[in-house]
Amino acid sequence: MLPTHGRYDYHPWPTRRAYAWPGDARLAVYLGVNLEHFAFGEGLGAELAPGGPHPDVLNFAWRDYGNRVGAWRLIELLDEFALPATVLLNSAMYDYAPALVAAHRARGDEIAGHGRTNSERQSVLPEEEERRLIAESTAAILRHEGRAPRGWLSPWIAESHATPDLLAEAGYAYTLNWCADDAPIWMRTSSGRLLAIPYPQEINDVPAIVARKDAASQFADMIVDDFEERLRQVRDGLPQVMGIALHPYLVGQPHRLRPLRRALTHLSACRGVVWITTAGGVLDHVATLPPGTIPGD
Template sequence: MTLPWSYSALPARPEGTWPNGARVALWVAVGVESYRPDDGMTEDILPRGAAPDLVNAAWRDYGNRAGAFRLFDRLAAAGIRPVVLLNTDVYDEAPEVLTAARAAGAEIVGHGRSNSDSLAALPEGAEAGYVAGVLSRIAEEEGDAPGGWSSPWLAHTPTSLASLQGAGYRYLLDLRLDDQPVWLRAGAGRLLSIPYAAELNDSTTMIGRQADARSFAAMLRDEAAELLTSKHPVVMSVVLHSFISGQPWRLRPVAQALAEVAGRDGVWCATPSEIYDAVLADPALAVG
């Protein structure tokens, strides 16, 4: 396998800042997801039971019934526009969530049709049509096509980057190979990889590794404090899910930490589209 990026060492790059002299561009994702009952991929809080697995289905559904609304409110109070990683089946299943997302000024990012899906599990030849269909549905509902894509389960195939670039996506929110955005080779063109938190991620850390919410909040504070010492324009991303961090006992410490980070001097609360536009205006902000 040939990686779709070239090597670059941080110390050799030009120093600089984001708009308004910011050192850190902060973006916060909220996964808004749909799961097919007892079919395909799932995220579970308890070992999966026999079908019908109502306990795990209920835990996931909490996000679209309550958690997303709580998260949007707390992010808005901190001056953070959410970046919604959207399974488009939610348009049909829980449209009120999208109404609240629009009211919060969210950027909508393609995240597949359902989180029971995975690009790696699609039938051969179906990937290009799948990612294009997600883009078309969001454009139809929102009046504008999404610029960004985040893969369900962070899964890819050898053709995924080319399929995304061919469908019209401009940036990928899946990878943390750097603290700065990195240009990826993608078919006949390129995609901008905007840093995506594999560990400042409530799914991998609070569910996968069973870290408690206050430990996760400390991680957020420490990441920001360290990145703010950088002489380079860097990105801090935080990935939350409506059914995980939307749970009240997790939400309080996480929201408090995010409010502190967002209020620090040198932090620019951005969306991926704003980061992408900044890179186009000043190519030195990205690598490659």
């Protein structure tokens, strides 16, 4: 027998129970906007070009463009289509760019935990230090937003063996770390269950643009093709969740923002057929479903 995580069981897709999202939709769509801040001269960070020794000014400044300019352009685009967002927030943003977080707050966007900074990876920390990372990020959001976040995405989607237990222990209701399904599933933890809501590793601008070097038009086409294929698939009656992961230092660049506008125009035209929501909205609807509906319940 291979080692296993023990968090969930195998649930064959054709045997799932059918249910609907609000408005009798079968496809829920949410946008995950990553607001991230990075240390200067040390730590991790995505690269536009191969970085040299620290301080890596080229890549630091490229990422910082996202918070200074790109994120504001992305907010304009979201406002253009009246689209909600789940903001995946490094808590360091409260000190670095409080006006940007306030702009998302004014829109009514959901604020979810995304660690302290993407310069660090929580999976390599001893358990007590990881617990402290979660606690510090959570406390900052509670202090500024007036309510604790309900969802979490780890920086770099990095988990230790204890992460789901620590999240449930800290009061989190859902995680976006596990991209193993097209619909929510319940995970087991030492502090009760934790809902795993699908977060994309394919319809995600970092793997697409940074890792695979896809063009902006290719990424926009991926969004549209993923959306259209899912609309075809949900005719079997089984609901799905489609997440779109966005980072302002990538899609906030003018040449990428224009193709993204094309993709969001396509999605927005299907309101009434699909449910455009937030990750927290998915959690709230799952709470209304009869027991046994969601795998792992």
